[in-house]
Amino acid sequence: MQVTETLNQGLKRGYRFTLPAADLAAEVDRQLAEAQPQIEMKGFRKGKVPMALLKKTYGPRVMGDAMQKSIDDALTAHMTEAKARPAMQPKVEMENGEAWKEGDDVVVNVSYELLPEIPEADLSAIELERLTVTPEESAVTEALENLAKNAQSFDDRAAGEAAQSGDQVTIDFKGMVDGEAFEGGSAEGYPLVLGSNSFIPGFEDQLVGAKAGDAVTVNVKFPDDYGHPTLKGKDAVFETTVHSVKAPKAAEINDEMAKRFGADSLDELKTQITERLGAExxxxxxxxxxxxxxxxxxxxxxxxxxxxxxxxxxxxxxxxxxxxxxxxxxxxxxxxxxxxxxxxxxxxxxxxxxxxxxxxxxxxxxxxxxxxxxxxxxxxxxxxxxxxxxxxxxxxxxxxxxxxxxxxxxxxxxxxxxxxxxxxxxxxxxxxxxxxxxxxxxxx
Structure with missing residues (x-):
């Protein structure tokens, strides 16, 4: 294999690899000779197939394998000898690809970029600032209040009292588009927290002020990016019945609440929160x-x-x-x-x-x-x-x-x-x- 440098500019390198036809033919002969003892063909005993027949039958396929192996070996040897560290996989192109025929030399152009040499730097001279924060009692209290809110329950409002944002209403609803009910648009006894934004935009707002026993007609429009393609951008009407209105009641911050979150006591929960805040x-x-x-x-x-x-x-x-x-x-x-x-x-x-x-x-x-x-x-x-x-x-x-x-x-x-x-x-x-x-x- 002959190697000629064609490009040496900055980190860019280019080479022309020329594999003489005689070397390629020798590699084909070597691979066929290596495989000959295991080959059986009609009319010949195992290992006794003549080389000329092997070349005629398997030559084209072996030629491709021999060509690839020769190029790979040459590229590996070149990289080792040059101690080259390519930044990415080298680009390999056969110069006389479609025009190549058996008996011709194989000419391959190889190009790649080298990884640069990294200059030495005095990293010990770098000055940095580490910000430290000690979890404050107010932050722990705030975290406890959020946990209590997440663990909240709901109690019935007084008879005739209107629903407010944050309340839980239990409803039946039936949705219609163009006068027709649609799949997934109906439910009974559904608990919905107003302001949770779990329904279509505008739905929950229209239930604020409703009372237990009220029938409410909710008019909304499905978003243009709604997941169901047949409902995108469509106007919808939901016939809704409100069965109950319940006000949120935060859990009491005590040992019992702490146990709901996996701690044995409130003091232990506070310690866990302090450690979590410190880690954050x-x-x-x-x-x-x-x-x-x-x-x-x-x-x-x-x-x-x-x-x-x-x-x-x-x-x-x-x-x-x-x-x-x-x-x-x-x-x-x-x-x-x-x-x-x-x-x-x-x-x-x-x-x-x-x-x-x-x-x-x-x-x-x-x-x-x-x-x-x-x-x-x-x-x-x-x-x-x-x-x-x-x-x-x-x-x-x-x-x-x-x-x-x-x-x-x-x-x-x-x-x-x-x-x-x-x-x-x-x-x-x-x-x-x-x-x-x-x-x-x-x-x-």
């Missing part, structure tokens, strides 16, 4: 510090980026954001989505930081353990109740899916590694100050 604050603080660290790293280190990686990342960003803006589109039959300059700028940052963190992690010998991967798979499997086994099998058989789980774990471990060696100062702040910092982060 720590998580939010870490998110802020991680973002600050990535900003510092983005400013600290600069190097040439492989265009192929940036283009692929920009395309992925554009595709993801398009789906976020069009949640009704679940498929991918939406044509090409052209990345904008903003997408490309964000892609450059992600690629730069990704390569830098990968380099830091490699030098620090950071790895993702089997236990960490198992825990990640189990967390994801919870999103597929009843299909956990199928999800586990999918992950085991799909390297790309494994990498999607492994990448964020690796990144977080590298981030923690850098933070452990950086200059970190603690700053005590209130819950409101922490929330404002998070809001600013979302807006950035």
């Amino acid at each position: 604050y720590q998580g939010a603080s870490r998110a802020l510090m991680k973002r600050a660290l990535l900003d510092r790293l983005d400013e600290l280190v600069s190097f040439e980026l492989p265009e192929s990686l940036v283009e692929a990342e920009a395309a992925q960003i554009a595709h993801q954001l398009w789906h976020e803006e069009h949640p009704e589109e679940h498929g991918h039959n939406h044509g090409s989505i052209e990345p904008t300059d903003e997408h490309k700028k964000l892609a450059e940052r992600r690629v730069r930081l990704g390569l830098l963190l990968a380099d830091v992690g490699q030098k620090a010998e950071i790895t993702v353990t089997d236990q960490e991967m198992t825990q990640a798979v189990m967390r994801q499997a919870r999103n597929f109740p009843g299909q956990e086994r199928a999800f586990f099998e999918f992950i085991q058989q799909n390297e790309a899916a494994q990498q999607q789980l492994r990448a964020p774990i690796f990144e977080d471990k590298v981030v923690d590694h850098i933070i452990s060696g950086a200059k970190v100062t603690e700053k005590s702040v209130s819950k409101d100050e922490l929330e404002k910092a998070l809001e600013a982060l979302d807006e950035a």
Whole structure:
């Protein structure tokens, strides 16, 4: 195999691989000779089929295999000799593909981009600020009140008392569109909390002020994006009868309520809430510090980026954001989505930081353990109740899916590694100050 360099520009490399016809023929002969002892054909004993007949019968198929193996071997040898680290899978194109015939040399053009050399940076000089929040008694009280509200019951209002927002009404209803009842539009004895927005927009509002025993005609319009295609944008009339009106009654904050939420006592529930709030604050603080660290790293280190990686990342960003803006589109039959300059700028940052963190992690010998991967798979499997086994099998058989789980774990471990060696100062702040910092982060 002859290798000639055709491109050497920045990170881009190009080569022409020429496989002489004689070498290819020799590889075909070698593969046929290797297989000959196991081949049987009519009129010949096993292993005694003449080579000429083998070539005539199996030659074209073996030629393709020999060609692919020769190219793969040459590419592997080239990468090893050049100590090349391609950013993406090399592009391989046969120069004389359709015109090639047996007896011709095989000419293949190979192109790829190298991963850049990452410059050394003094990560210990990075200065970061860690915001710390101590859960206040008022926050614990607020959490308890929310739990009491979630555990609320409903008591009958006095006879003749009108329903208010937040009340629970028990109703019968029958819905009609164009004078015809429709499937799923009727129910009896249905408990509905007014203001819960669990029904079509406008339905619950028209029951505010109703009394037990009232018959109410509710006029609404189905949303244009309603899930049932035959009802989208349609006007509907619901003949509704109110059987009872009940006012909400929050649960008393005591040991009994605590037991409903898995605690032995109110004091234990308070302790659990305090620990949960502390963990939430720590998580939010870490998110802020991680973002600050990535900003510092983005400013600290600069190097040439492989265009192929940036283009692929920009395309992925554009595709993801398009789906976020069009949640009704679940498929991918939406044509090409052209990345904008903003997408490309964000892609450059992600690629730069990704390569830098990968380099830091490699030098620090950071790895993702089997236990960490198992825990990640189990967390994801919870999103597929009843299909956990199928999800586990999918992950085991799909390297790309494994990498999607492994990448964020690796990144977080590298981030923690850098933070452990950086200059970190603690700053005590209130819950409101922490929330404002998070809001600013979302807006950035």
